[in-house]
Amino acid sequence: MKKFGILLFAFLGIVSCSDDDDANVDPPFEGETKKYDVSAVGESGVSGTAIFDENEDGSVTITLDLDGTTAGVMHPAHIHYNSAAEGGEIALSLDPVDGDTGISETTVDMLDDDQTEISFEDLLEFDGYINVHASADDLETLVAQTDIGGNELTGESKSYDLAEVDIEGVSGTATFHERKNGETLVELDLEGTTEGNTHPAHIHMGSVADAPGDIAITLTSVDGASGMSLTNVAMTDGTEEEDGTAVSYEDLIEYNGYINVHASADDLATLAAQGNIGANTIW
Template sequence: MKTLMYLFLCISITLFTNCSDDDSSEQITSLTSEIFNIEAFEDSNIFGTIEYFKNSNSTITIEVNLVGTESNQSYPAKIVFDTAADYDATNTEVAINLVPIDGNSGQSRTTFSTLEDGTSISYEALLDFDGNIVINKSETSQVIVTQSDIGQNILTTNTVSYPLSEVDVSDISGTITFTERVNGEALAEISLVGSPEGGLHPAHIHSGSVATAPGAIAFTFNPVISKISKTNVAKLDDGSPFGYDDVLSVNGYVNVHLSATNLGIILAQGNIGAN
């Protein structure tokens, strides 16, 4: 991995767009570049980097480099709108279809100047893009092998965690962790211990504290599925802005419920923010 990162830390290189949306035999000079990590999805063990190049002809080149890919396999890749936590394979809109990653080399290179809908995009706009990159196992499979937030959705090092203690069911507990994004929003990750595999459990931020419960629901998380939930935090259920800094000061607590039809049974609970 260190070797891979080293090879692509250069600020200015010369590219040949021999495999791109804007196919051309002319030589293009890169004026600057930025590189970011691509994380493995669950236990795929495939990871790497994505690098953006600002070209002298006003195009952008994206180069993906992965390790752990299988020989003679082709991995479809795309940049989609919104965060990875919001991703829905059926409904999420594709922003840019990338050239598939060659499993033999683990590499792909795409050069473009517009999004799929024809909208022009600049290098600077791509660096601030509200999206994430998704790479699938094959053209016929929706199985994700790597997925990472990009642009303004990239996670910072600012993070805070709160314990979730057992309530109505013995030996089920967990944690909730909030991590700040570049744009000030947050990724919320709920992790349970002791809950059954395959369970689907609603979770919310409630107003007030555990001591004053029950409180009204202020924010709804994506359900906890098989012990894990990931949710983008940008606004409350009523539409009010609610980002990372607001989490730190909120007068609230988190409940994880047994099911949508058994909200009265609480699996885990914990104070957050000001509490």
């Protein structure tokens, strides 16, 4: 009986030690994942997803998974600084997308400058966008694109009507899209514009009824062929004497202002379309 008690005590000791050892074992690594939709540029028909996976060693695996790529062609891809609406230099080169599979997979922990470390958390806030190009010989032609990091759109937006003024048939909408970083993508979408024309556009102070008001924010000119203009707005226009001031999405949707779209750079007096924004549309 005494011998049995000793054996039982020893067994319980082994179980106890095993439980303590298990308690000290770290749980398996489960990295986070972030997915962005990648949209076609123009009529390319190329679209899909960009997936960022956090790795245990601190690196990030970036996978592009695209439909509509061209068999036998490698499509160069990069992460650029700034938003797609602004454009910017290459921050990080990705492995080209294989046109046969539509796949690119790149594991990174450093930007192209070989000096700046980049983590999963850094990329979630990064001021950047992804470009996918037609080929190494045709980098000017983009087939797909998406904003990433702080430039990601939240899904919140506000649209305003732009009415015909001096040019018959030109009208449309201005849509303000909120970004994760609080900045705004301003999208102008007009009908009735003509190919070969470009139409300067601005946000002015005051309302249409009080026009003319000073220019507060210069927008990207509307392309006559597509009727489109995309502008990233983070600041009001500055002057020679004074810098502009920061302006957020929340500021813009309450702003005392209006938008003018002009006939051309040589004919700013002729208005193609116009509409109130922000506080001037609240009744």
